[in-house]
Amino acid sequence: MLDFIGAIPGAASQGLIWGIMAIGVYITYRILDIADLTVDGSFCTGGAVFVVLYASGTNIWLAMLAAFVVGMVAGLVTGLLHTGCGIPAILSGILTQLGLWSVNLAIMGMKANVSINVIDKEVLNKLLVSLRFVQDVAKGDRPFTQHPIFVVGIFTLVLIGLLYWFFGTELGASLRATGSNARMASAQGININFTKVLALMISNGMVALSGSLLAQYQSFADINMGRGAIVIGLAAVIIGDVLFGKLFRNFALSLLAVSIGAILYYIVIQAVLAMGLNSNYLKLLSAAVVAIFLSVPYWKSKVHAKPARKEAAKNA
């Protein structure tokens, strides 16, 4: 139990970082109405680009920007496969994801992982977030303003603010319209191929940015770090929806709900691990939880449909 409580700040930090990825998933899954599997690849791409650049002395902000841009390129590829080549969205994402496996290895110099030398205090101190900062703050060696929860929290709020602004613009509204009713969007003069590609780019940019933060946090990038990311993203979106869907109507709050969803997801995972679950079963557990939550609306509608039909028959 004490172990678990001690692990909460770390779990919350990780959750916040993954929350940024989940917000990217929200953009495609909820706004565009496409399940984009690119993210399993682009998450690692973000981490790999960041670590390689940062380790070679690039400014930390530039390295993160580069991760964001490369993520956008991954989204662009998926978008073009989908809109330009007529490949179904899911398959386009899978193709890009598969291709990215090789690309990610190439970025990391054909190694399965690359790391940041955090033993070097100078390197460590320049990082925005690190697992070590969690411990340092707990020990009182660092101010709370350096705690990943604080730093990533602010970071997330700024991103949500930017997204709120963007999706409120004419361009952003045309993107929302595309996801809501593509035929209507076309009839209103919106180039839905363009808006779809743009949404995929923004989404994967966010995902890669999140990957760069996680790599920073754990001080390495690993070829497997994005495996199952889409499921974690969906879990966060669903948890946010179930808990706050009724409460948070505003778009910015919906994004915040996703971030909170990701935090809760990691805390629950931590709790399950603390209860002694072999960590190898985590992915199975995640998949099962997401499957259950995704099927709830379907079963609900089935259950509710029955009395309504009887009612209609009575009134007829």
Added chain:
Amino acid sequence: MLEVKNIFKTFNAHTVNEKCALQGVDLQLNEGDFVTVIGGNGAGKSTLLNAVAGVWPVDDGSITIDGVDVTHLPEYKRAKFIGRVFQDPMMGTAPTMQIEENLALAARRGQARGLGWHISKEEREQYRQLLKDLDLGLEDRLTSKVGLLSGGQRQALTLLMASLKKPKLLLLDEHTAALDPKTAAKVLEISDRIVLENNLTTMMVTHNMKDAIAHGNRLIMMHEGRIVVDVSGERKKNLTVPELLELFNRASGTDVVSDKMLLA
């Protein structure tokens, strides 16, 4: 205003499901023309409207709107000229977006969409007034999601959206067919008002022969991908349903056509 020259469209070419939906359609509309379009199921009415709107490219022929050859323009570029209302009330609006957001999207039809805010204060007031004119109680629900509206409310809203940015051409495809008779009459009345107020060049597909006669200044009838009847002016005004049936029988070379078949 609209010039359709000898257009052809075949679906599923070279398969067992091959369907020649348009077989050489010619049509010229003058500015302010209000044409009603009738014809049996599968006659090609929707296909003609879709061809004009650019949902897919035609196989042959050309389409000119207001002097601009749009034959090779994609749908979203032609949208600049065209306002549309579909048969399915779900089709014309974005259900997860608010009423005012839908209107703001439509107000920018055919314009580049940039990083300005998607709606302005003045627009909101304008929309409130326009919705009030519809008399459906929507003026107080500007921020309601469109998905919550009834079919009739949605069709009325879609009509408003189609005319918000005055189109060169308004295409109505059986837009009252999915509504109950009372609502359908109301939506038709709104359509008439919007067309007249804005002097819109309009094509309205309907399966109701009475409506086809009562509305507009011209009537065309389609059969097997062709326009087989085209009446206008006084002759159209004085048309009766039996006369229309007779015209159809003669033009299509069938005599088994009953009222029922046309109404199907």
